[in-house]
Amino acid sequence: MSTRSAELLMAVGLLxxxxxxxxxxxxxxxxxxxxEGRGPGAGVWPFWLSAGMAxxxxxxxARWFRGATPESRNKAPYIDSQSLxxxxxxxxxxxxxxxxxxxVGTYIATAxxxxxxxxxxxxxxxxxxxxxxxxxVLLIYFLFEWQLTKYLPKGMKAFEDGxxxxxxxxxxxxx
Amino acid sequence: MLDIATxxxxxxxxxxxxxxxxxxxxxxxxxxxxxxxxxxxxxxxVAILLPVTFLxxxxxxxxxxxxxxxxxxxxxxxxSITLGIPGASTAVATVFDxxxxxxxxxxxxxxxxxxxxxxxxxxxxxxxxTLFAPPLAVFALKFGPQEEFxxxxxxxxxxxxxxxxxxxxxxxxxxxxxxMAAVGxxxxxxxxxxxxxxxxxxxxxxxxxxxxxxxxxxxxMLWTLENTKGDVRIHAVTSTWKSFxxxxxxxxxxxxxxxxxxxxxxxxxxxxxxxxxxxxxxSYGLAKTFARDPDSFGKGNVSGVAAPEAANNAAxxxxxxxxITLGIPGxxxxAILLGGMIIWGLRPGPLLFTDRPDFVWxxxxxxxxxxxxxxxxxxxxxxxxxxxxxxxxxxxxPIIFIxxxxxxxxxTDRMFDVWLMLxxxxxxxxxxxxxxxVAPAVLAIVLGPLAERSLRQSLISSRGDVMxxxxxxxxxxxxxxxxxxxxxxIWLGIRRRRAGSASGTG
Numbered sequence: 001m002s003t004r005s006a007e008l009l010m011a012v013g014l015l016x017x018x019x020x021x022x023x024x025x026x027x028x029x030x031x032x033x034x035x036e037g038r039g040p041g042a043g044v045w046p047f048w049l050s051a052g053m054a055x056x057x058x059x060x061x062a063r064w065f066r067g068a069t070p071e072s073r074n075k076a077p078y079i080d081s082q083s084l085x086x087x088x089x090x091x092x093x094x095x096x097x098x099x100x101x102x103x104v105g106t107y108i109a110t111a112x113x114x115x116x117x118x119x120x121x122x123x124x125x126x127x128x129x130x131x132x133x134x135x136x137v138l139l140i141y142f143l144f145e146w147q148l149t150k151y152l153p154k155g156m157k158a159f160e161d162g163x164x165x166x167x168x169x170x171x172x173x174x175x
Numbered sequence: 176m177l178d179i180a181t182x183x184x185x186x187x188x189x190x191x192x193x194x195x196x197x198x199x200x201x202x203x204x205x206x207x208x209x210x211x212x213x214x215x216x217x218x219x220x221v222a223i224l225l226p227v228t229f230l231x232x233x234x235x236x237x238x239x240x241x242x243x244x245x246x247x248x249x250x251x252x253x254x255s256i257t258l259g260i261p262g263a264s265t266a267v268a269t270v271f272d273x274x275x276x277x278x279x280x281x282x283x284x285x286x287x288x289x290x291x292x293x294x295x296x297x298x299x300x301x302x303x304x305t306l307f308a309p310p311l312a313v314f315a316l317k318f319g320p321q322e323e324f325x326x327x328x329x330x331x332x333x334x335x336x337x338x339x340x341x342x343x344x345x346x347x348x349x350x351x352x353x354x355m356a357a358v359g360x361x362x363x364x365x366x367x368x369x370x371x372x373x374x375x376x377x378x379x380x381x382x383x384x385x386x387x388x389x390x391x392x393x394x395x396m397l398w399t400l401e402n403t404k405g406d407v408r409i410h411a412v413t414s415t416w417k418s419f420x421x422x423x424x425x426x427x428x429x430x431x432x433x434x435x436x437x438x439x440x441x442x443x444x445x446x447x448x449x450x451x452x453x454x455x456x457x458s459y460g461l462a463k464t465f466a467r468d469p470d471s472f473g474k475g476n477v478s479g480v481a482a483p484e485a486a487n488n489a490a491x492x493x494x495x496x497x498x499i500t501l502g503i504p505g506x507x508x509x510a511i512l513l514g515g516m517i518i519w520g521l522r523p524g525p526l527l528f529t530d531r532p533d534f535v536w537x538x539x540x541x542x543x544x545x546x547x548x549x550x551x552x553x554x555x556x557x558x559x560x561x562x563x564x565x566x567x568x569x570x571x572x573p574i575i576f577i578x579x580x581x582x583x584x585x586x587t588d589r590m591f592d593v594w595l596m597l598x599x600x601x602x603x604x605x606x607x608x609x610x611x612x613v614a615p616a617v618l619a620i621v622l623g624p625l626a627e628r629s630l631r632q633s634l635i636s637s638r639g640d641v642m643x644x645x646x647x648x649x650x651x652x653x654x655x656x657x658x659x660x661x662x663x664x665i666w667l668g669i670r671r672r673r674a675g676s677a678s679g680t681g
Contacts, residue, residue, distance in 0.1 A: 039635035059343035122569025
């Protein structure tokens with residue numbers, strides 16, 4: 001996709017988003033005007049600002065048709081084809097990691113993600129990869145779980161139970 | 176005057192408390208490192224590390240983040256000089272002369288000049304800050320909701336008038352941030368608003384940190400991956416004690432431009448849309464204009480490194496002035512700091528000076544100390560930082576992604592917000608590629624709830640009369656300035672187009 005088409009698509013998409021926002025305000029039956037005795041209604045702010053977003057998108061569309069923006073004259077690919085693969089694989093790997101967090105928990109998922117990225121994209125040695133993964137997992141556990149007392153996602157029950165064992169150990173011997 | 180000295184003394188003492196001093200050290204170090212990494216700047220560091228600061232009390236937390244902000248301004252120069260890639264947009268101007276100097280084998284001289292200039296910029300600006308902040312806060316105490324709202328309108332207008340980005344896209348970005356801030360329960364009527372697809376999670380609203388980490392963590396890394404492809408080349412730096420002393424003796428050459436750049440940077444930094452990047456570019460331009468040998472700029476003139484570095488450090492201090500005194504952030508980084516202050520339970524604005532003098536003066540005191548710490552660390556650790564820069568993106572990128580996920584989860588305890596962050600980060604990246612500025616949206620989501628409240632309060636007290644904003648002198652001035660800022664670029668565009676079509680037909 002060229003930058004030119006991407007700009008058109010984005011402007012149309014954002015226009016639809018703005019109209020959708022206005023629509024939700026109306027269907028939620030929020031007052032978009034003055035409410036006697038109470039002041040401006042709850043819908044005034046989101047409705048009229050979304051209307052402004054719609055106008056700004058229309059303005060961008062008009063500029064696109066006139067070729068006024070540099071993007072509308074740019075026929076080069078929207079995402080540089082040389083780096084498209086890298087961007088895509090990074091984003092997909094991140095998405096997979098977040099999905100895995102809900103299955104196997106934060107620690108296993110982050111270690112797998114870091115390991116995959118370093119070993120297969122970065123071609124680092126197994127030794128560097130493994131030590132970074134272990135270090136990262138320990139750092140997260142220490143900073144967030146221990147010091148900030150946050151309960152990070154532990155995934156499905158079986159994995160969560162396994163984790164209780166580690167927490168027990170900490171409570172018994174380390175604190 | 177005596178009052179300021181007493182309060183500043185107390186603030187300095189506070190900065191020397193063990194925990195705060197440690198925060199300054201850690202913050203400066205983290206900032207130097209983050210600033211030096213290509214693609215990461217102060218705003219990314221502050222956004223990604225804000226969740227970790229809940230470990231310490233608010234004063235220590237803001238001291239840490241302010242030190243990080245400082246350190247990142249110093250660090251940006253390191254990659255500008257040794258890699259020829261700006262470590263952050265704020266260090267773009269440093270590349271112009273820093274890179275040629277490195278190519279001539281004078282990287283150590285450029286790095287020393289950058290550090291010394293940053294120190295001078297930081298010192299001058301923090302003194303200006305100390306002098307300006309208390310009277311400004313006293314002045315701002317008189318502000319009612321009308322003035323607050325007019326001031327925020329003015330802050331957003333600076334993006335349109337001075338931001339230099341595409342105008343309709345800038346307006347869109349501002350409004351999008353303001354609308355996102357309104358998601359969730361309405362504070363005045365208690366009605367739920369814009370709960371898309373009936374996601375219960377949206378009732379609590381969209382946290383500013385979700386957007387900030389999405390854009391400055393996920394989006395920024397995708398952007399960096401695309402633009403650098405992980406390919407960087409480093410210029411060798413040899414640094415010895417002897418050469419360091421020799422480099423310091425050059426200070427006199429660039430002292431005047433540095434002082435000028437510092438003052439300029441401070442005042443430009445206070446404007447929300449301007450900040451460190453334009454300040455450093457303007458300072459570079461100014462140094463070149465007033466130089467005896469303007470032709471040597473761009474070919475490795477040491478003043479060309481010193482001037483922008485002084486200005487970007489001064490601008491980072493300058494951007495804290497409106498944040499602390501008026502509650503209006505002067506830059507995206509301070510917008511995130513402001514959001515952090517709200518999470519810590521502080522109300523930013525003029526009352527902070529009377530309600531929490533320990534917080535305000537502890538911060539100001541820490542800025543003095545941080546300046547010394549950073550220059551010392553920077554000069555001592557230059558060889559180390561250069562080695563750190565060789566850290567491949569294939570290690571840094573996944574670590575940042577992981578920190579974004581854990582950081583967002585730790586602040587909101589909901590996986591929903593993590594997915595929202597991913598979505599907003601991707602959206603921000605795709606929009607940024609089409610020249611939609613993202614900084615206004617981050618500023619808007621932080622200021623949105625405050626702006627809406629002050630607008631509604633003003634209108635309720637005036638019984639719906641919009642003229643209320645134009646009847647009080649301070650709000651009238653802000654509104655007129657804002658209008659001028661919004662109309663000026665449009666008028667300029669029309670005039671340019673007319674001139675263009677006239678020359679086209681003639």
